[in-house]
Amino acid sequence: MEKIIARYSQLVMPNDLNNIGTLFGGKMISWMDIAAGKAAHRFLRGTVAEGGVTKAVDKVVFSEPVYGGEWVNFESTIVSTGVTSFVVEVKATAENPLGESRAVCEALFTMVAVKKGKEGRWKKVPHGK
8 A cells, every 4th residue: 555644734823722721622633634634635646536535533532732822733644445445544743832842632534535426416436545
């Protein structure tokens, strides 16, 4: 299997924080889904699929808090494939203003290759990889 790695970053702004002043977990998962989508986009190049959608999010582990003003850097890797599906591992690290980095979250995203059918509905398709 071809090694696919995608990187993506987000700056934590005040409206991304929860009531105790750290990054809201739902925002982190949303950003991780975007990071998984970027890896899916690269993985599906050259296939009949027109895109990939999230089927499941598994094993989300928040290991450290993230604070406003920090960058969150994501690295996504395809770790396994099925006929229409594939699993993307997303690892997030926070980078503070001094440039120090620490692991803060990781998760597995199951994605499915899709294509729009004749009737206009999206349906899963074999990605052939």
